[in-house]
Amino acid sequence: MITRDNINDFIDKIPPSPKILQETIRHLNNADLNKAAKIATEDPALSAFLRNLVNKPLYGFKQEVSDISQIFGILGLSGSQQSVYNYMLTLLSPKKWNLFNLNKTSFDELQAVFSIKWQHILEHLKIIDRDIQSAITLLPASIIVSEALFSKSKKDVELLRSVHDLNYNTILQRLCDTTLFDICIEISIKWDMPKVIPDIIRCASGVNPSDDKDINKLGKWMHLLLFYELSQPLFIEAGLNDFIEFNIDYVEDIYEEFLQVMGVQ
Amino acid sequence: MRAIVKNGIGVFKPQGFLDGNNASSFLNLEDIEATTNLNVDIILVSLKKVVFFNKNGLDIFVKLFTKVRQKNSITVGFCDYDEKKFIAINKFYAGELAFSLFKSLEIASLFSTSFKNQQKNILLYSDDKSQRTAMAIELHDYGHNPVVATTQEDFNEKSLNNSAYDYIVDYTYLGQMGEKIATRVTGNAIIYTVTAFLDAEIGNTFNIAYHNNSLNVGFRLFIFDAYKVVSMNIHAFNFFSKLSTSAAEYNATIAFVGLESTKIPESFIENMEDSGIIFYNQMDDILLNKELLKELGASSAANIKQKRVIDKDMIVKLPDFIDATVATIEMMTNSKALKEAVEVSKIEITEQEGRIASSIGFYGDIDGMVILVFPSKIAKKACELLIGESTDDIELILDTLAELVNIVGGKIKSLLFDHGINVNITLPRTYNSISGLLEVVEAKKGVQVDLAFDDDKFLFFLTK
Numbered sequence: 016m017i018t019r020d021n022i023n024d025f026i027d028k029i030p031p032s033p034k035i036l037q038e039t040i041r042h043l044n045n046a047d048l049n050k051a052a053k054i055a056t057e058d059p060a061l062s063a064f065l066r067n068l069v070n071k072p073l074y075g076f077k078q079e080v081s082d083i084s085q086i087f088g089i090l091g092l093s094g095s096q097q098s099v100y101n102y103m104l105t106l107l108s109p110k111k112w113n114l115f116n117l118n119k120t121s122f123d124e125l126q127a128v129f130s131i132k133w134q135h136i137l138e139h140l141k142i143i144d145r146d147i148q149s150a151i152t153l154l155p156a157s158i159i160v161s162e163a164l165f166s167k168s169k170k171d172v173e174l175l176r177s178v179h180d181l182n183y184n185t186i187l188q189r190l191c192d193t194t195l196f197d198i199c200i201e202i203s204i205k206w207d208m209p210k211v212i213p214d215i216i217r218c219a220s221g222v223n224p225s226d227d228k229d230i231n232k233l234g235k236w237m238h239l240l241l242f243y244e245l246s247q248p249l250f251i252e253a254g255l256n257d258f259i260e261f262n263i264d265y266v267e268d269i270y271e272e273f274l275q276v277m278g279v280q
Numbered sequence: 281m282r283a284i285v286k287n288g289i290g291v292f293k294p295q296g297f298l299d300g301n302n303a304s305s306f307l308n309l310e311d312i313e314a315t316t317n318l319n320v321d322i323i324l325v326s327l328k329k330v331v332f333f334n335k336n337g338l339d340i341f342v343k344l345f346t347k348v349r350q351k352n353s354i355t356v357g358f359c360d361y362d363e364k365k366f367i368a369i370n371k372f373y374a375g376e377l378a379f380s381l382f383k384s385l386e387i388a389s390l391f392s393t394s395f396k397n398q399q400k401n402i403l404l405y406s407d408d409k410s411q412r413t414a415m416a417i418e419l420h421d422y423g424h425n426p427v428v429a430t431t432q433e434d435f436n437e438k439s440l441n442n443s444a445y446d447y448i449v450d451y452t453y454l455g456q457m458g459e460k461i462a463t464r465v466t467g468n469a470i471i472y473t474v475t476a477f478l479d480a481e482i483g484n485t486f487n488i489a490y491h492n493n494s495l496n497v498g499f500r501l502f503i504f505d506a507y508k509v510v511s512m513n514i515h516a517f518n519f520f521s522k523l524s525t526s527a528a529e530y531n532a533t534i535a536f537v538g539l540e541s542t543k544i545p546e547s548f549i550e551n552m553e554d555s556g557i558i559f560y561n562q563m564d565d566i567l568l569n570k571e572l573l574k575e576l577g578a579s580s581a582a583n584i585k586q587k588r589v590i591d592k593d594m595i596v597k598l599p600d601f602i603d604a605t606v607a608t609i610e611m612m613t614n615s616k617a618l619k620e621a622v623e624v625s626k627i628e629i630t631e632q633e634g635r636i637a638s639s640i641g642f643y644g645d646i647d648g649m650v651i652l653v654f655p656s657k658i659a660k661k662a663c664e665l666l667i668g669e670s671t672d673d674i675e676l677i678l679d680t681l682a683e684l685v686n687i688v689g690g691k692i693k694s695l696l697f698d699h700g701i702n703v704n705i706t707l708p709r710t711y712n713s714i715s716g717l718l719e720v721v722e723a724k725k726g727v728q729v730d731l732a733f734d735d736d737k738f739l740f741f742l743t744k
Contacts, residue, residue, distance in 0.1 A: 016611040151694040171611050173282065174690045178683040179282050179666045180293065189665050190614050221473045242331070246296035248305040256281070256306070270331060279297070279332065 017169045018190045019191050022198065025163050032103055032206045033063070043096045044145075051095065064102045065077040071127055093148040095136070100152035103206060107159050113160065113166040116253040126155055128244055134278070136236050139276045146209040147233065153208065153216045154198040154241060157184075161258055184220070184259040195259065196220040221262035232269070239266040239273050281306050283315040284684070288392050289322045290315035291359070291385060295329040295369060296384055300336030312344055316352045319487070321708075322392050323348060324382065328360035329738075335372040345379045353485075357455055359388050366451040380406065380472065381453040384657055389742035390447060391418055391454070393505070395472040400424045403447040405435035414454050421507050422561065441485065469501040469566075469573070470494055475508040478516035483709040486519070490527075493643035493706055500532045501576045503566060507538030517548045524555040533576045540657070591744075593646055595624075597696065605740050606715045607616060612662040612684060613733060620730040620737075627721050627741045629653055632714040638681045642690040644703035650692065651721060652685060653739035683709075 032040075035058045040165050042051035055061050065086045070079055080086055087095045108122055117125075133151035135145075161183045165172055175181060200213040211230070217223045218234020219241065225231040242261045244250060264274070283290035290646075292315075294306040307325065308541075315323055325341055327333065338358075345356035357380030358369065369381060390402065402424050406412045412428050415570070419426040427445070429435035439448055474482070474535035524534045535558045541549055558576075560566055566573065608616045613714065629635070636659050639651045654662070656677075663680035666668055671677065689705035696703055711717040726743030 016614065018614060060542070071722050168611065170605065170694060171691070174608075174687045174694075175611070175665075177282055177284060177690065178286065178686050186665070189668060239331075242296035244303055246294075246298070248302045251281075251294075251302055251305040256295050257293065263329070265331060266331070272681070273330070 016171060017164050017187065017190055019193075021164060021190055022193060026201050026205075027128075027158070029205050030106065030204055033058070033106075035081055036099060036103055039099050039180075039254075040096065043092055043099070046092055048087045048092065048095065049084060052087045055087070055099070056083045059098070061102050064105065064233040065098055067123065068098055068101070068127060071124075073127055073131055087104070093143075093145040094130075097120065097130055097149045097152055100149050100208070101130065102151060104156055104159070106158065107202070109159070109162055109165075112162060113277065114162045114169050115258070117158075117162075117255075121249055121253060122158075124275050125244065125250065126152070128247075129154060129240070132240055132244070133190065136240065136276060139272075140232075140236070142233075144211075146211045147180075147215065148218070149209070150212045151237065151240075152235070153199055153203055154219060154237060156202050157195040157216075157220075158258065160195045160198045160202075182260050184222070193221070193222065196223070218265055221265050223261065233250055233267050235269050236273065239269065242278060243273070247275065281311055283311070283320075283323070285315065285318050285320055289319040289321050289324065289385070289388060290318065291324050291326050293326045293329060296331060298330050298333040298337040300334070302341065303340035306690055307341060308484040309344060310348065312348045316354065317350060319490070320353040320354065322357075322388060324357055324359045324385070324388055326360040326385065327358055327365055333365075333368075338369065338372060342379060349378075355380055355391070355455075357388075357453075359383070359385050361422055361451070363451055370453075377453055378455050380455040381451070383449070383451045384631055387447065387449050387452055388487045390424060390449070391422065393422070398444040401444065402426045403429060403435070403438050403445040403537065404452075405429040405432070405451070406452065408453075411453060412476050415452065416451065418454060419449075423574065425637055433531035466539065469503055470499050470505045471505055471563075473505040473508075478508045480513075480515035480519075480585060482516045483513050489643055489704070490521075490706060493641050493647055495527065495532055500530070501535065501566075501573070502527065502532065503535045503536060503563070505563065506536050509543060511538055512541050512548070517544075517552065520552060520557060521555040524552070524557045528556050535560060535562070535566060535576070537566065541732070572680045594648055594742065594744065597646065597699070597701070598727055600695040600699065601692055601742050602740060605650065605652065605688050608648055608684065608688045608691055608736065609658070609662055609731075609733060610633075611690060612687075613658065614666050615733050617738070618732045620732055622729050624725065624727050626723070626725055627651070627718070627739075627743075628716055629718075629739065631737075636681065637684040637711040637712050637714060637717040638678075639711075640685045640708045641706035641722075642689065642692060642703040643706070645701045646696075646703060647697065647720075648742060648744045650685075651717065651741040652688070652690065653717070653737075653741070654681070655736050655738070658733055659734050674712060678712055680711050682708040 038054045042054060054185045055065065062083055064084060066081055069086045069089060070076060080089065090098055108119070112118060129151045139150055140199060164187065165183055167226055172186065177188070188194050196217055199216055203213040203216070214225060214227070214230050215233045217239060218225045218231055219237035222237045225234060229231070245255045250256065281292055281293050281294065292307055292311070298306065303623050312323060347489070348354065349356050359382040361383065366381060366383070369375070382391070390400065391421045402419055404412065404415050404426055406415065416426040416428050427438065432718070435450065520534070527534050534556065537560045540608055553559070558670060567575070602619070610617055634656050635653055636656055637651060637653045639649055641649045659677055660670065662684055663677055666680050666683055667676065685708040689708065693703055693705055721743060726741050729740040731738045731740060
C-alpha cells in the first residue's frame with residue numbers, strides 16, 4: 016500500500032519555500048512590516064491568500080481590506096508570520112482532494128480557525144512568542160500528508176478500517192515505521208521553520224510527549240484543539256475526525272481549562 | 281462514519297466533542313443500515329475517545345437506536361465509558377433507558393450470540409436488583425457462569441480476588457436485548473440463535489440465502505440455539521420441517537438445542553424428528569462430543585448431493601478474485617506478489633506442514649468460495665499490520681486471518697460490483713491445519729493459483 020519509497024518520493028517533491036516567501040519571513044523576523052508587505056505584494060497568489068484570509072467573517076471587518084500593508088498591520092508580526100506559513104502549506108495542498116471530502120475553501124477555513132483559536136489559547140496561557148504562534152500552521156500538514164500518501168489506496172484503507180480499529184498514523188507507523196508527524200517535521204526542516212515548531216507538533220500528535228514541560232503543555236493544548244475542530248460538522252463530514260487517534264488521557268489535566276477558554280458549556 | 285464490525289458487533293467510534301450540532305454528522309441512519317446489513321446482532325457507539333458529550337448529542341443517537349431497534353430487533357447502545365460518563369447518561373435518561381450500556385466492548389461481547397468463548401466466570405454487580413437478575417440470566421443463557429454481588433461492599437470484596445474471574449461486569453445496563461437470529465460459526469457447525477415465540481415471521485428474519493450458501497460451501501451441521509424459545513406455532517414448525525428436508529439433499533443435519541419438550545406440542549416434536557431434526561438438551565452435548573460431530577457431518581463435507589463445478593462465468597471473473605486477493609496481501613505485507621502457475625484442478629497442497637488456511641464464501645449473482653492457504657510466516661506477517669506486533673499466538677493469528685479474509689471478501693465484492701455483479705459474502709472460516717480444509721474441499725474442482733510473496737509460496741483456490 017505505502018512503502019518507504021513512496022514517503023521518500025513525497026518528501027523529495029516538497030518544493031523549497033519560494034524566495035519571495037523567504038524574504039517576507041526574513042523581514043517579519045526583523046520586525047519590518049513595511050518591507051515584508053512590499054515583498055509579499057510581488058506574489059499575487061500570496062496577496063490573494065492574505066486578502067481572502069483577513070476578509071473572512073472570523074475577523075469581523077465590515078469593509079473589505081485589500082492593501083497588504085494594511086493586512087500585515089492588522090495581523091501584527093506574529094499573525095503575519097503565521098499567515099505566510101499558512102500560505103506556504105497551501106502550496107502542498109492537492110488541487111483536488113480524494114481521501115478527505117475537503118476543498119480549497121474548507122481547508123482554508125480549517126487553517127483560519129486553527130490560527131485564531133491557537134492565538135486565544137496563547138493569550139490565555141500568557142505566551143507571547145511569534146514562533147510558538149506559528150507552530151499551529153504545521154498541524155494541517157498532517158492532513159495533507161495523509162491525503163498524499165493514502166488517496167490512491169482509499170478503498171483498501173476503508174476495507175482495512177472496517178474490520179479493525181486503525182487510523183492513518185498507525186497504519187503508516189506499522190507499514191513504514193514512520194508517522195504522519197515525522198513527515199510534517201521533514202517539511203518544517205525543508206522550509207527552515209524555527210525548531211520549536213516541529214517540537215510542538217511532535218507532541219500535538221498525542222503519541223510523542225516531550226520531556227520539556229513547556230513544549231509538552233503546548234502539545235497538549237494543540238492536540239485538544241485539533242480534536243475540538245475535527246469535531247465540527249464540516250470536518251467530521253470531511254472524514255477527518257478519526258484520521259489520527261485522539262489521546263484523551265494525554266489532555267486530561269488541561270481539559271476543564273480548555274472548555275473555559277473555548278466557552279463550552 | 282463507518283462502523284468496525286467484529287464478532288457480530290458493529291461499533292462506531294467518534295472522537296472528541298459530541299453535541300446536538302455534530303452528532304448527526306458522526307452517525308446517520310444510512311451508516312447504521314449499512315452496518316445492520318452486515319448481519320450484526322449488536323450496534324454500539326463507543327464513548328472511549330469522546331471527551332465531552334451532552335444530552336442533545338446523545339439524543340440524536342438514541343433516536344437512531346430506537347428506529348434501528350424497531351426495524352431490525354437488534355441490541356443497541358453505548359460502550360467504553362468510565363464511571364463519570366455512566367452516571368451522566370443515567371442522569372440524562374433517568375428511568376427511560378431503552379438502550380443498553382456496556383462498560384467496555386469486551387463486556388458487550390459477553391452478551392453477543394456471536395461470542396465464541398463461553399463458560400467464563402463473570403462477577404457482576406448493579407445497584408439495580410432487576411438489572412442484576414437480568415444480566416445473570418442473559419449471561420447464563422449464553423453459557424457463562426455469573427457470580428452476582430448483591431451489594432457494593434460485596435462487589436468490592438469479591439473483585440479483590442481478580443484471578444477468580446475472567447470478567448468483571450459493573451456500570452453496565454441491559455436495555456431491550458436483540459431478537460435477531462444471530463449466526464456464529466463454531467468449528468464446522470453453524471449456530472443460529474432463535475428466541476421468544478416463533479411464528480411466520482421466522483421466514484423473514486432467517487437469512488435463507490446465507491443458509492443455502494453455507495450448504496454450498498460445505499457446512500453440514502446447523503444448530504438452532506433455542507434456549508430462549510417460548511414456543512412455536514404451525515408456521516414456524518412448517519418452516520423448520522422444510523429446512524430440514526432441503527438440508528437432507530446435502531446430507532446436512534439440523535439440530536435443536538435447549539428446546540424443552542413442554543414448550544411445543546408433542547406432535548411437532550415427533551414430526552420434526554421424522555423430517556430429520558435432532559433435539560439435544562445442551563449445546564455441549566454436541567460441541568464437546570467429537571464422535572457425534574463426526575457422525576453429524578460437522579467434520580466432513582464430502583457427501584454433497586450435487587457436485588458443483590466451476591463454470592465459465594466464474595473463470596471470466598477470475599482476474600477480479602486474484603487481484604482482490606493479491607492486492608490485499610500486498611497491502612498487508614508491503615511486499616510484491618508473483619503469479620507462478622494457474623491450473624483448473626482439485627486443490628493440491630504439496631507441503632501441508634506449517635500452513636494455515638482460511639476461506640470465505642460469496643453468493644448472489646454468482647456464488648462460490650475462495651480459499652487461501654498461507655505459510656504460517658506469511659500469515660503472521662500479514663496479520664502484523666492489524667495486530668500491531670509480531671505474535672506466535674495461533675488463536676490470535678487465526679482470528680486476525682479471519683479479518684484479513686473478510687477484507688479480501690469485501691474487495692472481491694467491490695470489484696465484482698464495479699462489473700455489475702452483486703454478491704454478498706459469508707462469515708470467514710479459518711483452519712489451523714490443512715487436513716481440516718481438505719475435508720471440505722478435497723473433492724471439489726476449481727482454479728488453483730500459486731503465488732509467491734518474496735520467497736514464500738501462497739495458494740489461492742476458487743471453487744463452487
